[in-house]
């Protein structure tokens with residue numbers, strides 16, 4: 001065990017429940033292969049206790065004023081900032097990303113808690129002029145009820161936070177199942193909420209076999225709303241379960257983001273920004289720019305600059321301050337990336353740089369760029385979710401837009417251009433929920449985060465983020 005890593009628990013009805021008497025699964029540091037912890041799996045009785053406590057807590061939390069709820073959320077933000085170094089270290093140990101990214105993630109989570117603390121105070125209803133003056137017509141926005149939330153392992157702080165902060169601000173209670181691979185970070189967020197005075201049961205944290213837990217929680221009559229971040233196939237499955245139970249679901253699923261480099265772009269800046277953006281989180285980010293489409297006259301020059309910027313990235317253990325790219329987080333993604341590269345090269349794609357696993361006990365992979373990729377290659381259809389960029393040429397803006405919108409994904413898209421006319425056109429015509437022009441930094445609490453098409457529906461930040469945890473009621477009184 002690493003001494004900076006903590007013992008892992010379930011949090012049910014305000015009690016920290018240890019692994020004693022429960023099944024466990026190992027938590028492995030992807031940079032070293034070392035087992036650093038054991039995460040307890042919730043039993044059926046634990047899930048029943050979590051549901052009962054979530055139902056009880058909802059009754060009091062919904063009737064706690066938004067002003068009081070905001071105090072707890074703001075205090076949570078303060079505690080997260082004060083504990084940032086400790087939480088970021090745990091995050092790096094279990095997820096692998098460099099410490100500077102982990103610190104950014106913790107800081108960003110604190111921002112989300114503050115943002116939603118204030119958004120909760122701006123949930124307004126309205127009074128509608130009546131047809132008959134004796135009638136008083138009131139439209140109320142009310143918390144939807146207990147939420148079942150499922151968060152992944154790639155952003156172990158931000159993904160649970162976006163769900164928890166918005167739901168709690170709205171007055172909902174939450175049962176969250178974070179990723180089993182990265183449990184300590186989510187537990188630290190829960191601990192900050194607990195220490196900030198969140199009443200028992202308003203947030204329950206469970207771990208276990210994902211499919212069993214989601215099926216049970218979604219079907220329970222206690223649950224009124226579902227939220228999931230993860231892959232398209234799992235999102236589709238949970239959407240069916242939620243549909244059968246007639247419960248609304250917010251889905252933030254995968255992406256295969258295009259990045260369009262027009263001939264008038266600042267190529268050096270685009271190459272630098274895309275190398276940092278692509279290999280951030282070792283490419284295990286749903287927003288990651290993947291299909292880099294470059295206008296033909298500047299294709300070779302850009303490829304050269306992009307390869308140089310990529311080769312300059314330092315791969316290593318995230319705890320090393322010099323590291324810019326950490327390990328891949330789990331063996332599943334190593335296998336998937338390796339398979340996508342073999343398939344593409346077998347079909348004629350060229351490896352511009354990288355392409356190999358780096359020897360050692362950890363799960364390190366060279367940042368990889370492919371060129372001359374035929375459309376039939378699997379990687380042109382499947383999200384690589386790893387350190388793999390594809391560079392492809394295009395002739396006209398119409399061609400670039402057609403290729404960009406070809407896939408069923410629609411999460412993020414990027415364009416690099418100095419032309420306002422081009423920027424406006426791509427902003428309008430790219431099928432994506434989030435579009436970055438001349439940059440890739442899109443995760444900010446005050447902006448809505450979410451996709452279209454197979455990338456999901458609903459928004460998790462901005463003024464929109466709280467809406468999915470609210471329902472509308474009208475009261476008409478004579």
Ligand code: NAD
Nearest residue numbers: 152153154179210211214230231234252253254286332385
């Ligand atoms: P996966 O499809 O096995 O799992 C994706 C996530 O869903 C994991 O966190 C997993 O614990 C959870 N999950 C799986 N089955 C579940 C179920 N039945 N109920 C509830 N949760 C369930 O894939 P993976 O190998 O863990 O991750 C890689 C894929 O996931 C990538 O292709 C990527 O598209 C996607 N992903 C997307 C995001 C995102 O931010 N949108 C985050 C992580 C993973």
